[in-house]
Amino acid sequence: MAVDDSLMGMPSASGRFGDFGGRYMPESLVPACLELEEAFTEAWSDASFRDEYARLLRDYGGRPTPVTDCTRLSERLGVRVLLKREDLTHTGSHKINNVVGQALLTTRMGKRRVIAETGAGQHGVATATACAMFGLECVVYMGDVDVERQALNVFRMKLLGAEVRPVSSGSRTLKDAINEALRDWVASVETTHYCLGSVMGPHPYPWMVREFQRVVGEEARDQCRELLDGADPDYVVACVGGGSNAAGTFAGFVDTNARLVGVEPEGGAAIGHGVPGVVHGSRSFLLQDEHGQVLEARSISAGLDYPGVGPEHAHLASIGRATYVSAGDAEVLEALQVLARTEGIIPALEPAHAVAWLLRAAGTDELPTGSTVLLTMSGRGDKDAEQVMHLLSP
Ligand SMILES: *Cc1c(COP(=O)(O)O)cnc(C)c1O
DSSP: OOOOTTTTSOOOTTSEETTEEOOOOOGGGHHHHHHHHHHHHHHHTOHHHHHHHHHHHHHTTOOSOOEEEOHHHHHHHTSEEEEEEGGGSTTSBTHHHHHHHHHHHHHHTTOOEEEEEOSSSHHHHHHHHHHHHHTOEEEEEEEHHHHHHTHHHHHHHHHTTOEEEEEOSTTSSHHHHHHHHHHHHHHHTTTEEEOOOSSOSSTTHHHHHHHHHHHHHHHHHHHHHHHTTTOOOSEEEEEOSSSHHHHHHHHTTTTSSOEEEEEEEGGGOHHHHOEEEEETTEEEEEOBOTTSOBOOOOOSOGGGOOSBOOHHHHHHHHTTSEEEEEEOHHHHHHHHHHHHHHHSOOBOHHHHHHHHHHHHHBTBTTBOTTOEEEEEEOBBGGGGHHHHHHHHOO
């Protein structure tokens, strides 16, 4: 395979990855995006910012995370399975890498307040965590339907000192929370940073969040080479909601010969079933009905329950550098149990999608016997244990 080293570098000046990305925002927010782009560009080329970020990820976040060689699962599947263990970070998922980066950038920009939106609450909890550590004021917008469904995460955010503002307009879920957060940002941009949770939204977010997650792929590549006598894995697999853990993982391997595989939930397969369009500030693939209305995504995993996908994944799919597949709820539940019993690792429902693909594809042309696979275990299953209990014994 020819290696294209322009991939997963900087986007174009207008924030595009091929035909995707860009900056589709109300006029009033364009200066805020430009300010952020300038601040991140400057910070990311400043060794002292990079050093401080690396130090925080090490001393607070628990990095580097290990790669685990799954001998029992490998034997069962006939492929060698290596897991990149983001489930072992502080807070238990890769989200910490992004929020620590954005909180550090917030202080560098001289801002003291952070806003975020959250659906299931995981990004809200992560943002509240980083803000507490930096002493930043934190306001999290959340649809009031979600506030009710996710009472424990609401409590966690409050424990961490954040203010949770329930949103009662529209469908009272994530997309209404995003609208409220944007309204806040228009009015408060002088003092406030908007902390986005994935490789989504207008430029520079998809690029910036991927860079903050790049550490996952770069660590994994070095760890794999150590385990594989200098070789790279044949396949690199990650689940895709907005696509940040996958983007960070792929960034470490895009210039190798590894095949990159993103796994979407069947009910939210924006690349699998979506069409190109603009949503939440950038052009990508999204789920739409025949009238162009954005459809609600549906998945047992709240973290993947999103109708769109980050624009860089749309680009990687369109040029054929990465492949996107999907997994359904039943096989995901089965995969969670197989990994728990075989390796003593209970995955979150999101990465259980990637495990489900692994179980289904192993030994077929899609993933031939004898291959080596690096799979990003994006988070631990504790947060989902109660839901899984009810799903298994209704
Ligand atoms: C939030 C979350 C995801 C989905 O987000 P991406 O941006 O697609 O990575 C995946 N796994 C876990 C454990 C999460 O918490």
